[in-house]
Amino acid sequence: MELAFAKLDGLIPAVIQDHTSCEVLMLGFLNAEALERTQRTGEVHFYSRTRKRLWKKGESSGHVLRVRQLLFDCDADALLIRVDAVGPGVCHEGYRSCFFRELEPGGTSRIIAERTFSVEDVYGKKEAQ
Amino acid sequence: MELAFAKLDGLIPAVIQDHTSCEVLMLGFLNAEALERTQRTGEVHFYSRTRKRLWKKGESSGHVLRVRQLLFDCDADALLIRVDAVGPGVCHEGYRSCFFRELEPGGTSRIIAERTFSVEDVYGKKEAQ
Numbered sequence: 633m634e635l636a637f638a639k640l641d642g643l644i645p646a647v648i649q650d651h652t653s654c655e656v657l658m659l660g661f662l663n664a665e666a667l668e669r670t671q672r673t674g675e676v677h678f679y680s681r682t683r684k685r686l687w688k689k690g691e692s693s694g695h696v697l698r699v700r701q702l703l704f705d706c707d708a709d710a711l712l713i714r715v716d717a718v719g720p721g722v723c724h725e726g727y728r729s730c731f732f733r734e735l736e737p738g739g740t741s742r743i744i745a746e747r748t749f750s751v752e753d754v755y756g757k758k759e760a761q
Numbered sequence: 762m763e764l765a766f767a768k769l770d771g772l773i774p775a776v777i778q779d780h781t782s783c784e785v786l787m788l789g790f791l792n793a794e795a796l797e798r799t800q801r802t803g804e805v806h807f808y809s810r811t812r813k814r815l816w817k818k819g820e821s822s823g824h825v826l827r828v829r830q831l832l833f834d835c836d837a838d839a840l841l842i843r844v845d846a847v848g849p850g851v852c853h854e855g856y857r858s859c860f861f862r863e864l865e866p867g868g869t870s871r872i873i874a875e876r877t878f879s880v881e882d883v884y885g886k887k888e889a890q
Contacts, residue, residue, distance in 0.1 A: 633862075633870040639810070645774045647785055654783035656776055659839040671866055681768070704870070705859040706852050710788040712860040723835050730834040731841040733762075737800055741762040741833070 636709040637664055643679060646711035648722070651700040657722045658730040660689070662711065674699050676713055693754045695719035720749040765838040766793055772808060775840035777851070780829040786851045787859040789818070791840065803828050805842055822883050824848035849878040 637644055643661040650657055660678040662670065666686055669677040676689045676697035690696030701714040721728040725747075732745040766773055772790040779786055789807040791799065795815055798806040805818050805826035819825030830843040850857040854876075861874040 633864060633868050635864075640769075645788060647776045647788060649785055656778055656785065656841050659774060659776060659834065659841075671864075702864045703860040703873070704862055704864050705788065706854045706856075706861070707859075710859075711864075712785050712788075725835045727835075730836075730839075731832040732835070733833055735762060735764075735800075735831045735833050735840075739762050744832070 633704075634708065635664075635667070635704060635711075636707065639709050643681070644709060644711055646676075646678075646713050648676065648697060648717075649712060649714050650717055651714040652716070655729055656731060657697075657715075657717060657728070667711075670699060670713070671702070676715060689722070690718065693719065693724075695722055695754075697722070719754075721747075724751065724755065726751040726754075762833075763837065764793075764796070764833060764840075765836065768838050772810070773838060773840055775805075775807075775842050777805065777826060777846075778841060778843050779846055780843040781845070784858055785860060786826075786844075786846055786857070796840075799828060799842070800831070805844060818851070819847065822848065822853075824851055824883075826851070848883075850876075853880065853884065855880040855883075 635644055642663050646660055646662050648657045663679040666677040666679045678687055680687055696718045697715040703712040723730040726749050727745050728748045732743055733741045734744050735741055764773055771792050775789055775791050777786045792808040795806040795808045809816055825847045826844040832841040852859040855878050856874050857877045861872055862870045863873050864870055
């Protein structure tokens, strides 16, 4: 099975979904190496477009994502990774899901979730990962 | 609220999730115009990277996606659109979700879902949308 990495400069978007609650936790990008490491280790690795490097989700926080099921879509250009999310949340802003804000008509936004952990306690002054 | 369209050549990836079942149905890309139309009409519009044009999901099949909630992530570079999905499925290959195949170790794949509609009946010989 060949995934369409070429469609997006070597990257493929991946939806991260909690296997139990079905909540969508985050979206990240994988390159071929990140996919290989994810499959080999059973923990989700991404390629950071901002930092231009491979990283394991949770390498700082301990909030790793353990793969339960790895799906791909009809065009083989997107992944859906169903995971057990270790810890109280995946978002570096202290929420369970990175999708904690609603976009309202007119372009305003509002927060729809409660923080589940203290960012300072988990990340300190380190770069949030 | 400014979304980070610039990060990906004017596009932003959007996860489409069924509002009731919480199933992840597909992933598509929106540009600013697609987002404006999605918000104005209440039905999801995408920008097709392959066809290089705006399109409304369901414009051929009738399987439109009615917006229930529009969320964005911590970096404002991804959307999560929770929808009511009209019809038996969103995938142009006849499945409820585009994520109907599992990627197995070794690179093989297997289909994990049942078809929910006939592709020929819905799309005929038209371009699948």
